[in-house]
Amino acid sequence: MSRDGRGRRRVVVKIGSSSLTEADGSLALSRMRQMVSEVARLGRETGCQFVLVSSGAIAAGLGRLGWQRAHISMPEKQAAAAVGQVLLMEHYERLFAEHGIAVGQILMTRADVEDRKRFVNIRNTVMALLQRGVMPIINENDTVAVEEIRFGDNDTLAALVALVAEADTLVLLTDIDGLYTANPRQDPTATRIAEVEVITDEIERIAGGAGSSAGTGGMRTKIAAAKIATQSGVEVVIAHRDEPRVLERVLGGEPVGTRFLASREPVSLRKSWLLHAPKPEGTLQVDHGAMRALIAGGKSLLLPGLVQVHGEFQEGAVVELVGPTGAAFGKGISNFSSRDLAEWLAKKRAGEDVHALHEVVHRNDMVIWTEATAG
């Protein structure tokens, strides 16, 4: 049963570049076929809904064009992705069609996730596809994403897709059967960790980088993704792509890979988005009393508690909330532009009358670090 009582589970499966490419750079077609047929079978037998996050566009493009990864520039990588994405989808279309399933492609950038309206639009599209039994296949839009705003790795993208799709499970399929106490490529004595209840600093410390030239991010980005997803109530499993019946076993709760338990007190979807997706456009500094009211009292931020405004932003922008010492304690959506707020602050300082009940950030549009990391 799903967490919101839909009656059916919704699962995001991410398959990494290292699993979609052979050593010679060509696409690992037999593995793709195997994964597609397990997804199709489980969907049919259990009613489970799947969303696929598939890497491999750059790797497939390099193979098709005969280019070597070591010698190419960023625009050439993007060109390779443009070529490879077509190939990837051509194969997915054919492989899912063998099971009578149509596929739909969604290419996303970080900017699409940061913008609340686009985030909601993507969610509506994903839901519409799922309702009609179409398989959403998602990748980063590598051809338009410049370096500074790229996800780069698809693990973080997959965690955000799990939020978008309101999934209850995220499965990260990779070239190793879970998180080890150290990178086994460097430390052969390392052992697999079967279950992680809370992602501690120690867990983050043991996660190393990518294991092959095809992979990006390694365990480090998988743990970061697991943190985003588990805080939002999504269970995460890192498992080996070649484990027989891997998805069936993961979803059946069998001890495969590393399972990261979902938080028992997950933050809402809106707050998860606020917490993880957008970069703040400005800062609101509040006084001690307001900080206490927000942290402990669960209150909205009213004008009298505001001390300083930093940055230039419009009404509806995401802002960071900082206390008297300048330390950040949360994020929120400002109901006013920085200009309006600065004008009010000037009037307040001059002793003029300002409407004290102006709600600068509403409680529902605010996330406080303590509540986000609890549970």
Ligand SMILES: Nc1ncnc2c1ncn2[C@@H]1O[C@H](COP(=O)(O)OP(=O)(O)O)[C@@H](O)[C@H]1O
């Ligand atoms: N503590 C660890 N436990 C397991 N694997 C690790 C660890 N630290 C780093 N790695 C590396 O992470 C790699 C998987 O990530 P990556 O290469 O990015 O694959 P993918 O393309 O599937 O995302 C493994 O092959 C392994 O070498």
Ligand SMILES: N[C@@H](CCC(=O)OP(=O)(O)O)C(=O)O
């Ligand atoms: N979007 C890129 C994938 C980036 C990547 O390699 O990520 P990952 O699968 O996490 O190692 C592509 O399709 O080539």
